[in-house]
Amino acid sequence: MTRxxxxxxxxYRYRVLIxxxxxxxxxxxxxxxxxxxxxxxxxxxxxxxxxxxxxxxIINPRDPSFEKSPFVYALYLFCxxxxxxxxxxxxxxxxxxxxxxxxxxxxxxxPAEVLPVVTVTSNMIHFFFGLPxxxxxxxxxxxxxxxYALLLPVVVLVQYVFTLGFSLMISSLTVHFRxxxxxxxxxxTFWFFATPIIYAMTFDSIQKSGPLxxxxxxxxxxxxxxxxxxxxxxxxxxxxxxxxxTLIVSLILFVIGYMIFDRLRDSFAEEV
Amino acid sequence: xxxxxxxxxxRIYQKYSARHRFQTxxxxxxxxxxxxxxxxxxxxxxxxxxxxxxxxxxxxGVIGENGSGKSTLLKLIAGIAKPTQGEVRTQGKISAxxxxxxxxxxxxxxxxxxxxxxxxxxxTKKEITAKFDDIVEFAELEEFIEAPVKTYSSGMYMRxxxxxxxxxxxxxxxxxxxxxxxxxxxxxxxxxxxxxxxRRKKTILFxxxxxxxxGKICDRVAWLKNGRVRMIGESKRIIDAYLQDVAExxxxxxxxxxQEPFIESSDQDRRENRWGKxxxxxxxxxxxxxxxxxxxxxxxxxxxLIEMDVVAHEAAxxxxxxxxxxxxxxxxxxxxxxxxxxxxxVSIQGEGKIIFRIDKLSLVNGTYYLDVAVHKRDGxxxxxxxxxxxxxxSSTHKDVGVGLLLHTWSFTSGIGIKPPQD
Numbered sequence: 001m002t003r004x005x006x007x008x009x010x011x012y013r014y015r016v017l018i019x020x021x022x023x024x025x026x027x028x029x030x031x032x033x034x035x036x037x038x039x040x041x042x043x044x045x046x047x048x049x050x051x052x053x054x055x056x057x058i059i060n061p062r063d064p065s066f067e068k069s070p071f072v073y074a075l076y077l078f079c080x081x082x083x084x085x086x087x088x089x090x091x092x093x094x095x096x097x098x099x100x101x102x103x104x105x106x107x108x109x110x111p112a113e114v115l116p117v118v119t120v121t122s123n124m125i126h127f128f129f130g131l132p133x134x135x136x137x138x139x140x141x142x143x144x145x146x147x148y149a150l151l152l153p154v155v156v157l158v159q160y161v162f163t164l165g166f167s168l169m170i171s172s173l174t175v176h177f178r179x180x181x182x183x184x185x186x187x188x189t190f191w192f193f194a195t196p197i198i199y200a201m202t203f204d205s206i207q208k209s210g211p212l213x214x215x216x217x218x219x220x221x222x223x224x225x226x227x228x229x230x231x232x233x234x235x236x237x238x239x240x241x242x243x244x245x246t247l248i249v250s251l252i253l254f255v256i257g258y259m260i261f262d263r264l265r266d267s268f269a270e271e272v
Numbered sequence: 273x274x275x276x277x278x279x280x281x282x283r284i285y286q287k288y289s290a291r292h293r294f295q296t297x298x299x300x301x302x303x304x305x306x307x308x309x310x311x312x313x314x315x316x317x318x319x320x321x322x323x324x325x326x327x328x329x330x331x332x333g334v335i336g337e338n339g340s341g342k343s344t345l346l347k348l349i350a351g352i353a354k355p356t357q358g359e360v361r362t363q364g365k366i367s368a369x370x371x372x373x374x375x376x377x378x379x380x381x382x383x384x385x386x387x388x389x390x391x392x393x394x395x396t397k398k399e400i401t402a403k404f405d406d407i408v409e410f411a412e413l414e415e416f417i418e419a420p421v422k423t424y425s426s427g428m429y430m431r432x433x434x435x436x437x438x439x440x441x442x443x444x445x446x447x448x449x450x451x452x453x454x455x456x457x458x459x460x461x462x463x464x465x466x467x468x469x470x471r472r473k474k475t476i477l478f479x480x481x482x483x484x485x486x487g488k489i490c491d492r493v494a495w496l497k498n499g500r501v502r503m504i505g506e507s508k509r510i511i512d513a514y515l516q517d518v519a520e521x522x523x524x525x526x527x528x529x530x531q532e533p534f535i536e537s538s539d540q541d542r543r544e545n546r547w548g549k550x551x552x553x554x555x556x557x558x559x560x561x562x563x564x565x566x567x568x569x570x571x572x573x574x575x576x577l578i579e580m581d582v583v584a585h586e587a588a589x590x591x592x593x594x595x596x597x598x599x600x601x602x603x604x605x606x607x608x609x610x611x612x613x614x615x616x617x618v619s620i621q622g623e624g625k626i627i628f629r630i631d632k633l634s635l636v637n638g639t640y641y642l643d644v645a646v647h648k649r650d651g652x653x654x655x656x657x658x659x660x661x662x663x664x665x666s667s668t669h670k671d672v673g674v675g676l677l678l679h680t681w682s683f684t685s686g687i688g689i690k691p692p693q694d
Contacts, residue, residue: 017391024388028379031420107374108392109351109366269353270285 004258007111014114018121021114025122040129044082048137051077055198065202075141078134079233080197080225083155086127087163087221088188090120094167095174095181102272112268113261116167124160138232146235155227158247162220165254172261175271195221196229220246220253273363275444275475276326276349281358283319283344283499318344320499321358326492329473333490333507335483335514341499342479346370346448349477364443364475367393371448372433378422382413385421386436393440403439410461411435427455434458438465445469448479463489483511484670512668519666523569545660548653552591552620552646556581559642559663562631569664570633572676576663578628580644587621591654595628596643597635598659605635605674611649634676635665 011018030036055077056070066073094116098105101115138145174180196216199206206212216222223239223246230239319341326332334342347353348360350368375392376385386407390400400407408417411431416424424432438445447466466489469476480486486493486507493510495502497517503510561567562575570576578595594609610617641659648654683689 016397017388020388020391024377024380024384027384028377031379101375103371104375104392106352107368107371109368110392266354267286269347 001255003262004255007113007258007262010111011113011117014111017110018114018117021118022122022125025118026125037129040126041133044078044085044130044133047081047085048074048078048133051081065200071141072143075137075143076200076229076233077198078137079229080195082127082130082134083159083225083228084192084195084197084221085130086123087159087166087224088192089126090123090163090167091170091184091188092181093123094119094171095184098171098175098268099272105268105272112265113168113258116171116261117164119171120160120164120167124156134232144235145232148231148235148237151231151237152228155224155231155243158227158243158250159224161247161254162224162250165250165257167257168254168261169257172264172268175264175268191219191221194219195225197225200229201226217242220249273361274325275328275363276324276332276477277359277361278322278324278345278349279359279361281319281322281348281355281360282317283341283348283353284356285316285318286314317499319348319355322496322499322501323358324494324501324504326475326477328475329470330492331470331476331478331490333486333493334477334479334496335481335486335493335511336496336502337518340496342496343370343448344499345496346446346477346479349444350446362444365394365440366444366446367437367440367442368446369434369437369448370446372430372437373421374433376421376429376433379420381420382408382417382424382432386417386432389433389436390440393437394442395440407432407435407439410438410465427458431458434462438462442474444475444477446477446479449481483515487511515666515668519569519664522664523567545658546656547658548645548647548655550655551586552582552584552588552654554580554582554644554646554655554657557642557644557657557661559661568662569666572633572635572665572667574633576630576633578630578642578644580626580628582620582624582626582646584620584622584624587619588654589617589619590648591617591620592647592649593626594643594645594647596645598641598643599635599674600639600641603674605640607643609645609647617649632678633665634678636671636673636676637665637667637669639664 026037030039033039035042052070052074056074060070066076097115097119098112104110104115105112135145135149170180170184194216196206201207201213201216201222206216223242226239227243227246230236322341322345324332334345336342344353346368347370348355349362350366350370351360351362352368352370373389375389377388383404386404387397387400390403390407391397395403408414411428411434413428413432416428421429421432445466463485466476466478470489476489478486478490490507492505493507494504495510495514503513556579558566558579559568559570560577560579561570562577564577580593582593584591592609592611592615594607594611596607597605599605640663642661642663643656643658644661645656646654647656
């Protein structure tokens with residue numbers, strides 16, 4: 001534990017580097033494209049159009065939770081997809097991040113955890129770019145944007161801790177087991193459907209089945225995603241206890257992830 | 273406390289077998305040996321109980337063959353790797369020129385890379401802003417600094433990397449072989465900068481294969497062999513000992529080659545370099561030093577004997593013996609034959625021996641190839657051996673050229689110049 005605190009202090013010293021690497025990551029991503037930074041807005045917009053078309057118009061949810069409107073459903077969907085995208089992309093990218101930057105790890109002295117931190121942070125910034133689209137959508141739909149939206153930073157914090165802990169674990173283990181990448185992408189698909197993103201916890205089928213409800217509740221991402229849905233869609237505070245527990249779970253995952261990372265740290269320079 | 277203290281340090285690398293490389297997480301879980309498979313199969317000792325101290329202001333060289341542990345030592349001092357045993361203590365800010373431009377991102381501009389690389393190497397943003405013009409000027413990249421780094425040539429890449437690293441202004445500078453890739457104009461400027469560091473009494477650790485540079489700039493040198501310190505001391509003495517060792521090793525490998533069956537006409541590539549109908553055949557060629565010992569490494573002060581055994585399968589009265597010495601670029605350093613020197617052939621029959629005696633082997637450092645031949649006076653070859661034999665001239669002097677002109681220097685009394693110590 002003291003080692004982790006010391007590492008975190010060390011990491012704080014490297015904040016300028018993290019900041020610069022995040023900026024570099026964001027700049028490099030759209031370098032050479034015509035629209036540049038606008039893609040950060042267009043990507044979620046296009047994603048939303050696709051989901052609205054498929055899930056709203058083709059599959060057409062009849063559940064009363066969505067007022068029988070495909071657009072209301074699309075909004076609900078978007079509240080979950082956007083943060084999920086941040087989580088999934090961060091995990092997948094961090095599975096690679098130590099190998100891709102192997103050159104740095106071998107040649108330059110700096111704490112390797114900077115790399116997953118940069119991955120998670122730059123994906124968070126991308127998530128932030130998507131938020132205005134979501135808020136705009138809420139306003140266009142004529143739905144209320146309440147004070148509960150001010151609780152968003154709390155939810156973001158919980159997700160950040162959780163994602164970072166998971167990424168630290170994945171990134172360090174992948175150095176030794178390269179196929180974690182492939183397992184991970186399949187696992188994330190399963191995880192996506194095991195999280196109330198395209199469906200709601202209020203669905204009859206879930207409410208009636210105790211085991212199913214329990215299973216979904218044991219998934220920390222359920223509560224993170226619901227955090228966004230409560231802030232932006234349901235506009236209620238109903239959720240805060242579960243989110244608090246999720247924060248504790250996230251902190252535990254973070255500590256475990258960081259411990260694994262720290263344990264394997266010395267092997268990076270040889271194995272990447 | 274000295275700037276660099278390496279105290280009984282060992283570094284053992286864990287080597288995983290080929291099977292392990294393809295070990296998958298899934299199979300590790302299935303077999304239940306997740307933690308066992310994280311254990312290495314074999315250990316490789318890269319450094320073995322190395323102890324050395326570098327004093328403040330000293331330029332310390334590390335030499336040794338490939339794989340002797342030089343780079344591992346540098347990484348340990350830089351803190352990139354941790355010693356398995358022992359302790360590395362350093363004092364002051366370290367900048368490691370291990371690989372120039374490591375961490376450049378190809379898609380962003382040179383300017384942006386200067387900032388990120390500089391921060392990685394421990395500079396603050398303010399310091400980089402202050403030094404930015406210096407860096408760009410030193411790298412000679414004024415025109416290209418706004419272009420993405422992926423458009424740079426490898427030379428530009430290296431120059432920018434060096435310019436950043438040298439501007440970190442460390443207390444200890446670690447240099448690993450990075451100058452090997454620089455062009456003829458850039459390397460002297462890098463050396464100038466390194467000299468500048470020396471004058472400012474900074475500590476430098478210099479790892480290189482370029483012994484003449486090591487000899488020029490280093491005060492002390494450590495020679496690593498197979499992960500152990502073989503010798504530490506005054507640079508010229510260590511470099512000489514190292515050269516001696518390398519020469520002995522080359523000698524041994526020449527001897528091994530020598531033991532292969534000699535002159536086999538079926539040997540394809542030998543035959544390509546040998547022609548003639550062999551009415552008169554050269555059956556054996558041996559190189560000896562002035563004391564008559566067979567060898568393949570010679571010193572210019574030394575003499576050399578080329579002994580040829582010949583057999584004339586039929587009697588002949590038109591023949592000449594010749595030799596030619598070529599350097600590694602294929603330039604003929606010297607060639608002669610008995611005909612050119614107006615020896616008159618009379619008769620030859622059966623076995624015989626020719627000795628070509630060179631009293632002083634006036635050649636510079638390098639590998640040389642030998643032609644020997646027996647032919648008619650008009651050039652018709654009986655047996656011509658083209659570059660079939662090689663020998664090495666090993667000298668502590670670094671003079672250059674095709675041959676060594678015997679010479680002496682003299683100076684009038686107004687010129688203060690010291691003759692070499694030895």
